[in-house]
Amino acid sequence: MFRLILLLALAVTLTGCAGNSSGQSWGWYVVDPRTTSGMNNLQFLMSGAWNTILLSLTAISISVVVGLLIALPGLSERKGVRAINRIYVEVVRSVPILVLILWVYYGLPALSGITLNVFWAGVLALALSDSAFQAEIFRGGIQSIGRGQYEAAQSVALNYRDTMRYVILPQAIRRILPALGNQLVYMMKMSSLVSVIGMQELTRKANELVVTEYRPLEIYTILVLEYLVLILIVSQGVRWLERRMNVSEA
Amino acid sequence: METGADSPIIKMNNVSKFFDTFQALKNVSLNVGAGERMVVCGPSGSGKSTLIRCINRLEKHEHGEIEVEGVRLDDSAAALDAVRKNVGMVFQQFNLFPHLTVMENLTLGPMRAYGLSKEEARARAMKHLERVRIPDQAEKLPRQLSGGQQQRVAIARSLCMEPRILLFDEPTSALDPEMITEVLDVMVELADTGMTMIVVTHEMGFARKVADRMVFMDAGEIVEAAKPEEFFTAPKSERTRDFLKKIINH
Numbered sequence: 001m002f003r004l005i006l007l008l009a010l011a012v013t014l015t016g017c018a019g020n021s022s023g024q025s026w027g028w029y030v031v032d033p034r035t036t037s038g039m040n041n042l043q044f045l046m047s048g049a050w051n052t053i054l055l056s057l058t059a060i061s062i063s064v065v066v067g068l069l070i071a072l073p074g075l076s077e078r079k080g081v082r083a084i085n086r087i088y089v090e091v092v093r094s095v096p097i098l099v100l101i102l103w104v105y106y107g108l109p110a111l112s113g114i115t116l117n118v119f120w121a122g123v124l125a126l127a128l129s130d131s132a133f134q135a136e137i138f139r140g141g142i143q144s145i146g147r148g149q150y151e152a153a154q155s156v157a158l159n160y161r162d163t164m165r166y167v168i169l170p171q172a173i174r175r176i177l178p179a180l181g182n183q184l185v186y187m188m189k190m191s192s193l194v195s196v197i198g199m200q201e202l203t204r205k206a207n208e209l210v211v212t213e214y215r216p217l218e219i220y221t222i223l224v225l226e227y228l229v230l231i232l233i234v235s236q237g238v239r240w241l242e243r244r245m246n247v248s249e250a
Numbered sequence: 251m252e253t254g255a256d257s258p259i260i261k262m263n264n265v266s267k268f269f270d271t272f273q274a275l276k277n278v279s280l281n282v283g284a285g286e287r288m289v290v291c292g293p294s295g296s297g298k299s300t301l302i303r304c305i306n307r308l309e310k311h312e313h314g315e316i317e318v319e320g321v322r323l324d325d326s327a328a329a330l331d332a333v334r335k336n337v338g339m340v341f342q343q344f345n346l347f348p349h350l351t352v353m354e355n356l357t358l359g360p361m362r363a364y365g366l367s368k369e370e371a372r373a374r375a376m377k378h379l380e381r382v383r384i385p386d387q388a389e390k391l392p393r394q395l396s397g398g399q400q401q402r403v404a405i406a407r408s409l410c411m412e413p414r415i416l417l418f419d420e421p422t423s424a425l426d427p428e429m430i431t432e433v434l435d436v437m438v439e440l441a442d443t444g445m446t447m448i449v450v451t452h453e454m455g456f457a458r459k460v461a462d463r464m465v466f467m468d469a470g471e472i473v474e475a476a477k478p479e480e481f482f483t484a485p486k487s488e489r490t491r492d493f494l495k496k497i498i499n500h
Binding site: 148149151152153154155156157158159162166167170171174 | 306308334335337338339341343345346347348349350358359362363364407408410411
C-alpha cells in the first residue's frame with residue numbers, strides 16, 4: 001500500500017508540471033475525468049487491462065507447465081536425454097519475443113494451415129518464449145534440493161513421480177518463487193508487444209488513442225502508470241504467496 | 251574373508267565398489283542372518299557407509315553379488331522392489347522432509363507405496379511415534395524439534411514401512427552429546443524386537459550392549475568380524491587394536 005501512495009504522489013507531481021513552459025506543455029484535458037470526452041478516453045485506455053491480464057496469466061500458466069516438463073529431462077543422468085533440454089532451451093530463448101509473435105501469427109498459418117486468432121497467437125508466442133526461462137528456473141530449483149531428500153524418498157519406497165510430486169517439487173517451488181514472480185512481471189510487460197498484431201490490450205489502446213487525440217505524452221504517461229499499478233499488484237500477490245509458503249520453510 | 255550366519259537374509263559375495271578410480275569396497279564378502287544385530291565400525295573413509303548403502307542400492311556395486319531376501323540386486327524392477335519393501339534406512343543427517351509435518355513424514359511412504367488409507371497410515375504412524383516416545387509432536391514440523399527428536403522421527407518413519415532389515419548410517423554422529431542417549435535407547439529397544447539391524451556407529455557402549463557381531467573395516471576391506479566379547483577383549487588384527495585404542499581411550 002505504501003508504494004501505491006508513492007505512485008499517487010508521482011502522478012500528482014507530473015500533473016503539477018502541467019503549468020510550466022519548457023516548450024512542451026501538458027494537456028491533461030485529454031484524460032480529465034471531469035469532462036465527458038476525458039472520461040471516455042480514460043475508460044478506453046483502461047479497457048485494455050483485462051486483455052493484458054488474461055494474456056499474461058494464460059501464457060505464464062502454460063509456460064510454467066511446459067518449463068517444468070522441459071526441466072525434468074535436463075536432470076537426467078543420460079546425455080541423450082539431457083540434450084533434449086539443452087536444445088530446447090538454447091533455441092527457444094535465442095528468438096526475440098517480438099520475432100516469435102510475428103512468426104507465430106504470420107508464419108505458422110503458412111507452414112501448418114493452422115490460423116490462430118491474435119489472442120492465442122500472443123499466448124503461444126509468450127508461453128513458448130517464457131518456457132525456456134522457466135525450464136532453467138525449475139532446473140536450478142530442483143538441483144538445489146540435496147541428495148539426502150531423494151535418498152530418504154527412496155528409503156520410504158516412493159517412485160520417481162511421487163518423489164518429485166511430494167518431496168522435491170514442493171521444496172523447489174518455494175525456493176524459486178521469487179524468480180517465478182520475476183517472470184510474471186516480465187510477461188506482463190512483454191505482453192505489450194502483442195499489440196503489433198492487433199491485440200486490443202493496454203498498449204494497443206493507447207496507440208489508437210494517440211492517433212485520434214495527438215497527445216502522446218499524456219496518453220503514454222497514463223499507459224506507464226497502468227503497467228505500474230498492475231505490476232505492483234502482482235508483486236504484492238507474489239510476496240503474499242511467499243509469506244504464506246514460508247510458514248513451512250526448513 | 252567369509253563371515254556369516256546360517257540363514258542369511260543378506261548375502262554379499264566379493265563385492266567391489268569404485269568412485270571413479272578410488273576403490274571404496276574391495277572384494278567384501280559378508281552374510282547377515284535374519285534377526286542378527288551387526289555393528290560396523292572403522293576409521294572414516296574405510297567404506298562402512300558404502301557397505302550399507304550398497305545393501306539398499308543407494309550405491310551400485312560394480313563387481314560381485316549382493317542378495318537381499320534371496321533377490322539379487324541389479325537394475326531390475328524386481329531388485330528395486332525387494333530393497334524398497336525389505337530395507338529401511340536411518341541417515342546421519344536425518345533427511346526428514348522439511349516441508350511436511352512429522353505425521354506427514356510418517357504416512358507418505360505407507361500411503362503412496364503401500365496404498366494404505368489415511369486412517370490406517372495415521373494409526374500406524376501413531377503406534378511408532380509412541381514407540382519412539384514422541385506422540386505429542388505429531389503435528390509439528392521437523393525444524394521445531396531437537397536433533398534427537400528428529401532422529402527418532404526418522405527411525406519411526408522407517409518403522410512405518412515395516413522393513414525386515416533396518417540400516418543405520420552413523421545415526422548419532424550429527425547429534426549434540428546430550429541427545430545421543432535418547433536415540434540409542436530407542437535403538438536398544440528396537441534390537442530387542444528381533445529386527446535385523448546393521449548399524450554403522452562409533453558408539454562402542456551401544457555396540458557392546460546389542461551387537462551379535464562386530465565388523466571392523468579399514469581401507470575398503472573387512473579386517474575383522476567377531477562376537478563383541480572377543481572383538482573388544484582380544485582383537486586379532488593389529489589395525490583393530492589401534493582403532494579401538496583411539497576411540498575408547500578417553
